[in-house]
Amino acid sequence: MGDTLIIAIINSGNMAHSLHFHGYHVKILDAKINNHIVGWDKDTFPVVMNERITVMLIPDKEGMYPVHDHNLISVNTGGYPGGMITSLMISP
Amino acid sequence: MRHLTVYLFILLGFTLNGYAQKKHFYLTAKMNSMFILDDGSTSAFWGYGLYNPSNPMNGAARIPGPTIEVNHGDSVHIHFFNNSPESHTIHLHGLDVNQVNDGVPATSFMIPQHDSVTYKFLANHTGTFLYHCHVNTSLHLAMGMYGMVTVTDTNNIMYENGPRFTKSYNLLASDGMRSWWDNPISPGPFHLYEADYFMINGQAGSQLTEGQAIKVNPDDTVMIRLANIGYSLTKFIFPEGSNPIAYMSDGRKLPTLLESDTILIYPGERYSIILRPIEDIEDFITISYHHMFNYTDIGMNTYPISIDFFNKISENIDRPSLIVYPNPASSQITVNTPLPANITIVDVFGRIVLQTFLIEGANIVNIQNIANGSYLIYHDSGIAAKLEICK
Helix, strand or coil, X not given: CCCCEEEEEECCXXXXXXXXXXXXXXXXXXXXXCHHHCCCEECEEEECCXXXXXXXXXXXXXXXXXXXXXXXXXCCCCCXXXXXXXXXXXXX | CHHHHHHHHHHHHHHHCCCCXXXXXXXXXXXXXXXXXXXXXXXXXXXXXXXXXXXXXXXXXXXXXXXXXEECCCEEEEEEXXXXXXXXXCEEECCCCCHHHCCCCCCCCCXXXXXXXXXXXXXXXXXXEEEECCCCHHHHCCCCCEEEXXXXXXXXXXXXXXXXXXXXXXXXXXXXXXXXXXXXXXXXXXXXXXXXXXXXXXXXXXXXXXXXXXXECCCCCEEEEEEECCCCEEEEECCCCXXXXXXXXXXXXXXXXXXXXXXXXXXXXXXXXXXXXXXXXXXXXXXXXXXXXXXXXXXXXXXXXXXXXXXXXXXXXXXXXXXXXXXXXXXXXEEEECCCEEEEEEECCCCEEEXXXXXXXXXXXXXXXXXXXXXXXXXXXXXXXXXXXXX
């Protein structure tokens, strides 16, 4: 808690994704393609093909919070959950 | 010890949020519901309904589930009774709840059949949010287990020092795959989902009738909450002259407003807009649905909109146009009006920045003291124009 997290996101795949953060909104610091969202506080935002996005987050509550694609065909590798899902682990 | 913790929580909650109203909702989940599609056929779905404590089997599920409408600052308790044969949860999408209330099986818990739980959160941001089941999400969400959460300021302002509205509408876009609805037991690999049914508020095509039209009458300031919980990119295309302005996205105010007749919403995103019409309109908002692979147009709906904003001033006469130039302008504008009248220049927050009387013909209006931005010029006779000021 209290750390400043800077997270860089690159879409090098062949389809658009919609990244969702549980537990937190993030501030969009930079976006090369959808640059109109720079400066916005978002919990879900597009990461289109070839997009490069940098977001910032200063966690203020502990816990484990999933971060995943809300284009839900991508959150599985034959079964759910899998694929484009990870977690924020916030320690006290 | 457990009791002590509970008491501490209550005490803490009370001190930190002395103004908080407790608001209770009772939801149920069903997996044996049917709904009527646009072509008249019926389909099975899974969904949420309102739970009636006096009759546990009485809560009919629907798509979308009941809207959870709360006020800013409310302490919200959602009592969830699972009246279905499988486990479910409620994930409060965008409400930034703590881990235990997050509704994710791996990090919190599932609610087995015929069990119940209470989810709690504090509605500390105004805006548009969602809820959905997070068990086997790729399937449960596609089956219909989702709804909207709206957090509204009691004074009808969008956020602190934000614009005021008088009426609001919700448009929730989603999609479905009919073969999954028909056979949810073995729907096939989730990555092969291909949406083939497209909805706004659970309805499609001819089900979206005039009776549900968004109506803008004189003195109305209409806010529309737009959200997408489907598997497609949605484009909300507003008729020209309805002038939608987005002030918020994902329950947060935008640092710079988004002024565009077309608003793109990816799965899970939300936007709150206000219509600032410059003409009367009987038309439709077009919602198109696009594949996330190549943006191919895969579905479409139209939602009726009726703007009757200017009628109070002039009826049954052909409205002359208001000519404003240059536009964008920096220090002065020429306003060409066919009738002598008062004009009012209003900013995008609805605040009056200038009022002046015009004679028939060309009038020069000094705008040196008005800041950069977008404005609307309203003319007494019921006509209007947009003005950009850029110095």
